[in-house]
Amino acid sequence: MNWRKIISCIAVLATSIFVIYSCQTKAIVSQKSPNDIDFGQVPYPKLSDYGFFTGELSELVPNERVLLYQPASTLFSDYASKTRFVWMPEGSTASIMDNDWEEIDYPQGSILVKNFFYDNAEGARRVVETRLLVFNEGKWNAYPYLWNEEQTDADYKITGATLPIAFTHNGKDYDINYVQPNKNQCKSCHNQNEELKPIGPKARNMNFELDYGNGERKNQLLKWTEMGYLDNFTSSEDYQSVPSYDHEDVDVADRARAYLDANCGYCHNPKSPASTSGLTLTWEESDTNKLGYWKTPVAAGLGAGSLLVDLHPGRADSSIIVHRMNSTEQGVAMPEIGRVLIHEEGVQIVADWINSMN
Numbered sequence: 070m071n072w073r074k075i076i077s078c079i080a081v082l083a084t085s086i087f088v089i090y091s092c093q094t095k096a097i098v099s100q101k102s103p104n105d106i107d108f109g110q111v112p113y114p115k116l117s118d119y120g121f122f123t124g125e126l127s128e129l130v131p132n133e134r135v136l137l138y139q140p141a142s143t144l145f146s147d148y149a150s151k152t153r154f155v156w157m158p159e160g161s162t163a164s165i166m167d168n169d170w171e172e173i174d175y176p177q178g179s180i181l182v183k184n185f186f187y188d189n190a191e192g193a194r195r196v197v198e199t200r201l202l203v204f205n206e207g208k209w210n211a212y213p214y215l216w217n218e219e220q221t222d223a224d225y226k227i228t229g230a231t232l233p234i235a236f237t238h239n240g241k242d243y244d245i246n247y248v249q250p251n252k253n254q255c256k257s258c259h260n261q262n263e264e265l266k267p268i269g270p271k272a273r274n275m276n277f278e279l280d281y282g283n284g285e286r287k288n289q290l291l292k293w294t295e296m297g298y299l300d301n302f303t304s305s306e307d308y309q310s311v312p313s314y315d316h317e318d319v320d321v322a323d324r325a326r327a328y329l330d331a332n333c334g335y336c337h338n339p340k341s342p343a344s345t346s347g348l349t350l351t352w353e354e355s356d357t358n359k360l361g362y363w364k365t366p367v368a369a370g371l372g373a374g375s376l377l378v379d380l381h382p383g384r385a386d387s388s389i390i391v392h393r394m395n396s397t398e399q400g401v402a403m404p405e406i407g408r409v410l411i412h413e414e415g416v417q418i419v420a421d422w423i424n425s426m427n
Contacts, residue, residue: 100120100123101117101118101119101120102120102132102133103119103120103121103132103134103135103156103180104120104158104159105120106119106120106178106180108178108203108205108206111203111205111210111212112201112203112210112212112225113225114224114225115214115222115223115224115225116199116214116216116222116223116224117222117223119180119201120132121135121154121156121180121182122135126220126221126222127194127196127216127220127221129152129184129196131154134156134157134159134296135154135155135156135182136154136155136156136292136293136296136298137152137153137154137279137281138153138154138155138270138275138279138289138293139153139275139279139289140153140269140270140271140274140275140311140331141274141275141276141277141310141311141312141313141327142274142311142312142313142314142315142327142328142330142331143269143331144268144269144331144332144335144407145332145407145408145412145415146185146407146408147245147247147408147409147410148187148236148238148243148410148412149185149186149187149197149247150185150186150187150188151183151184151185151186152183152184152186153181153182153183153184153269153270154181154182155179155180155181155182155270155293155298156179156180156182157175157176157178157179157180157297157298158176158177158178158179160297161176161177161178161179162176162297162298162299162300163175163176163179163293163298163299163300164299164300164301165272165290165299165301165302165308169351169353170271170273170351170353171271171272171273171308171309172271172272173267173270173271173272173299175204175267176204177204177205177206177207178204178205179203179204180201180202180203180204181201181202181267181270182199182200182201183199183200183201184196184198184199185197185198185199185200187234187236188236188237189235189236189237195216195220195234195236196216196220196223197215197216197232197234197247197249198213198214198215198216198223198226198249199213199214199216199223200212200213200214200255201213201214202259202265202267208264208265209259209264209265209266209267210265211252211255211259211265212225212252213225213226213227213229213249213250213251213252213255214226215230215249226249227251227252228251228252229248229249229250229251229252229254230248230249231246231247231248231249232246232247232249233245233246233247234246234247243410245409245410246409247409248406248409250406250407254406257342257405257406258335258336258404258406258407259335260336260341260342261340261341268335269331272290272302272308272309273308273309273310273311273352274311274331275289275290275293276288276289276290276305276308276309276310276311277289277310277313279292288305290302290305290308291305309352309353311327311330311352312324312327313327314327314328314331314415314418315414321418321421321422321425322422322425324418324422325418325419325421325422325423326352326422327352328415328418328419329350329390329419330350330351330352332404332412332415333350333403333404334349334350334351334352336404337349337350337351338350338351345367345368346366346367346368347359347364347367348360348361348364348366348379360380361378361379361380361388361389361390362378362379362380362382363378363380363381363382364378364379364380365377365378365379366378366379366389370400371400371401372389372392372393372400372401372403373389373392374389374392374401376388376389376392380423381423382423382426382427383423383424383426383427384423384424385419385420385421385423385424388423390403390419390423391416391419391420391423394411394412394415394416394419395411395416396411397409397410397411
């Protein structure tokens with residue numbers, strides 16, 4: 070028996086198995102879990118360190134207890150697609166607050182995850198960034214992560230970034246310089262009474278059925294309750310339900326108000342920086358003066374152009390709101406950050422609403 074040949078064959082076989090295993094697991098996330106997060110070490114340097122996703126990281130397949138959620142109407146971000154997830158530590162639960170916004174009071178250790186991605190003309194996905202909101206020691210912190218070119222992981226990026234993105238939307242090709250905000254800019258939008266707070270996941274924004282896959286379609290508030298993530302949900306009839314501005318069968322006034330709530334109301338409300346404008350664009354607001362009807366701007370400056378009122382009923386072309394939505398010029402465009410493109414569909418919805426007024 071030639072022992073040298075046998076040993077040599079075994080060595081070659083072992084090397085081959087190692088190479089095959091390494092290739093197959095190159096982009097596979099190790100089996101980490103959010104349950105193992107050490108909040109004293111957060112923010113982690115890599116997105117994969119948190120264990121939010123299983124399998125290949127860029128597929129964004131949620132780990133156990135990492136729950137998909139979606140607001141009915143969403144913030145426009147240069148036509149980026151988004152997926153959102155919430156995670157809470159085992160045994161902890163949130164509550165729906167008894168206020169006009171139906172905000173959610175989150176427990177210690179809660180994390181909100183939002184991924185931004187694009188599909189090119191061939192249908193290939195490129196994940197650009199992931200933003201985390203982490204509730205720790207009684208306050209929220211924002212941690213932005215930028216994905217690498219290989220789509221294998223995302224790095225903590227405190228300074229933000231600008232990168233070229235090519236994508237297709239509704240059959241039209243775009244080439245833009247996508248801007249990831251820096252950590253400090255996150256508070257520009259997530260600012261309530263000078264504290265950083267979540268914007269989208271309110272009860273009124275999630276009071277509708279969501280498709281969770283595998284044949285499961287369920288009201289999100291009920292799903293959160295079943296997961297142990299809400300402790301005081303009663304029934305969907307007991308809460309407001311903001312519609313989706315994308316649904317053309319919804320009344321144009323409701324579509325426009327939902328759009329303004331999602332894209333402007335987080336700043337234009339009594340708790341946030343644009344409160345000084347006197348313009349309140351939240352879903353619940355009913356005072357036509359606060360909504361801008363015939364209202365002269367407090368200090369719009371360049372942003373107003375030659376226009377005189379925030380909202381001119383029956384005349385979208387004479388309304389400052391539409392003028393600023395329909396611009397990308399610095400000092401004119403609203404929102405001030407978060408986009409480099411005009412949201413043509415959103416502008417049209419708001420313009421149609423204003424033009425429909427008598």
